[in-house]
Amino acid sequence: MYPFEFTKAGSERDALAAGARGGRYIAGGTTLVDLMRETVERPSTVVDIAGLPYGGIIATPAGLTVGALVTMTDLAAHPLVRSRFPVVSQALELSASAQLRNMATVGGNTMQRPRCLYFRDVTSACNRRDPGSGCPAIGGVNRTMAILGASDQCVATHPSDFSVALVALDGVLVLRSTQGTRRVRAADFFLRPGQTPNLEHNLKPGELITALEIPGGPHTARSGYLKVRDRQSYEFALASAAVAMDIRDGIVHAARVAVGGVGTVPWRLPAVEAALVGRRPGAQLWADAAAHAADGANPLSGNGFKVDLLTRTVARQLATVGAM
The missing domain is CATH 3.30.390.50 (CO dehydrogenase flavoprotein, C-terminal domain)
Incomplete structure (x- = not known):
């Protein structure tokens, strides 16, 4: 692991300011820490946002609003989610281990990076890690790779189960930066590799996921x-x-x-x-x-x-x- 600066955000304003300067946000850390250990990710500054007020699971007339720092375990276990949005509860409970679900946040889960063995091996070429270096998975070990949405630059699958449920239910991500707040449909948030596989999300520099909105309806209970x-x-x-x-x-x-x-x-x-x-x-x-x-x-x-x-x-x- 390479040296980095660690700071704990005391307020949203502090967090957004640090993000605008290039800091990487961390909450549960179940993905980012692994990538830093493998030297796939080498941020110079890590900003701990775990203390920010992005918790809460709130029923609204339109459906459900979930704070980005709610853990996977807490969202899956919530009685309202189990009864009215079972696809969300099941997708979360089928993800990872109980220990990871207790730590990982729903906002962080949507930001998971590929589990492609070439991406995570820094001795291999990878267009997501090093644009223009190539995609050895196309002609190599590709049993687990994508059959939909791939390009000649990348064939890695998206790893998040929760995000599949979020896209199915027309979910929305609420994003915050020093420039204000914007809402992005989950279907538009995740980017296909195309010719820029290093761009995985519709997330601007310094933006932070603060909440997820899941619309309700007669279809969500079934x-x-x-x-x-x-x-x-x-x-x-x-x-x-x-x-x-x-x-x-x-x-x-x-x-x-x-x-x-x-x-x-x-x-x-x-x-x-x-x-x-x-x-x-x-x-x-x-x-x-x-x-x-x-x-x-x-x-x-x-x-x-x-x-x-x-x-x-x-x-x-x-x-x-x-x-x-």
Whole structure:
């Protein structure tokens, strides 16, 4: 680990000022500390924001407002989240270990960086770490890499389960800087690699996530998260599906579907959603809709199995949520 300056922000104003000077924010630290130990991240200044007033889980007429410093454990366990937003609770509880969930914050979870072995090995080339150096995963070990949203610069998958649920439910991130406050849809917050894989988020220098807004609706209570992985615990998804549906009078009136483990960002599936709305629930509908899950997929030499796995994962979760 390289030397760095550590400062603890006593107020939001102090934190934003330090961020504007290039400081890196830290709360739970479950991702940043690991990256610093591996020398993937080498910030000159680390700003501890754990004492700022960004806690709280508040029900609003529009849905739910969650402070960015709420831990994953606390959000998952909240009675309102369990009853009205089960997809959020399940996505969080299927993430990492209990010890990490007790420490990690929901704001920090959205900022996770790729788990690509080349990205985390500083002896390897990586366009995210060192733009222009290349992406060895494209022709190398790529079993866990993305089949959706990749480019010739990067094929790493996005690691956050919670962010998949956030995108599915049209969540919004509230961002604060010395210039003021802005709100960004989760679907627009995460950036595909394109030709600039080093730019992972729609986050301006010095900006800080202060809250997350999750809209409510008749679809959120009938929702759930399915995660398929190599082992049952402490493992990242090979494919996952966040599904929420409003089913009334024997008809699907609304559907929200996003997937993880297969895309360079949490991946919304509008074609699947469109295939569901206005039709009667049943095994045939789930199969017909899930057939669109891998539309546009571009598998690599070692991850072609993800096309079928994704389709099956979505079909299974549609059936599970449809039977609730």
